[in-house]
Amino acid sequence: MSVKHDHDCGNHRWHERHHDGIRRFFKVLLFLVILVLITVLIVWLVLRPTKPKFYLRDTTVxxxxxxxxxxxxxTIIQATIAVRNPNQRIGIFYDRLQVYASYKSQPITLSSNIRPSYQPHKGVSVLSPFLYGTNVPIAPYLSTSLNQDEQSGSALLTVKIDGRIRWKVGSWTSGRYRLFVNCPAYLSFDTTFGSTDSNILSPVVRFQRISSCSVTV
Known part of the structure; x- marks a missing residue:
């Protein structure tokens, strides 16, 4: 009986040591995970990434x-957009950028896809997408509004960007963030050389001035 009892005690001690080892392993693993998360949080708070700056420099209609x-x-438009990364230590991955034009919140062109790119800290890049919209149906009230804009000599379009970005700090890269950009495009109309068809509004359109874009991340 004593031999069996000693054998049971030995198994019990082995299981205790085994469970203790597993518990120590998970404690160490949890500590390392928490340490990494705290380090990332501290780096993030210290660097405080600033959202990129967008400027509409030109719109060729x-x-x-x-x-x-x-x-x-x-509509056929070529937009020239300057993009600046204001961060001193943070790079930006632009994983997806889709650019299109709208009038009073209604899209009037298809989206133009910009290829993915990386922008280093303090970097500046220029986008020059072509925006096309052929025989796009618009609401009658928008048609009336455009006609009134033509009569007044100016109109406001919006060049919009919908995208995904990631921040890069050293070897660490963040998850994806949604990017929304709105660039006001102030246009002036010159009907002197427009279409002679009374059913078609086809004025000469000129871009008025460089504008700063609103950016939401």
């Missing part, structure tokens, strides 16, 4: 034709 009946708009 190659076509801006509005058919009154039915209300169809054809």
């Amino acid at each position: 190659m076509a801006f034709n509005l058919s009154i009946t039915p209300s169809l708009l054809t």
Whole structure:
């Protein structure tokens, strides 16, 4: 009986040591995970990433034709957008950027996809996408509004960017963040050399001034 009892005690001690080893392993692992998270948080708080700056430098309008009946708009625009990373120690990955033009919140062109890129700290880059919209149906009230803008000699379009970005600090890269950019494009109309068809609004359109864009991350 004593031999069996000693054997049971030995198994019990072995299981205790085994469980103690597992508990120590998980404690060390948990400590390391917490340490890494605290380090990342401290780095993040110290560096405090600043969202990128966008500026609409130019808008070349190659076509801006509005058919009154039915209300169809054809637009060809090349937008020139400067992008600046204001951070001193943080790089930015632009994983996806989609650019399009809108009028009073309605898209009037298809989205133009910008290829993924990386921007180092204090870096500046320029985007020059072409924005196309052929016979895009618009609401009758927008057609009326555009006609009124043409009569007044100016209109406000918006060049919009929808994207995904990541921050890079040293060898560490953050998760993806949603990026929204709105760039006001102030245009002036010159109907002197426009279309002679009374059903088609086709003025000469010129970009008025450089504008700063609103950015939300």
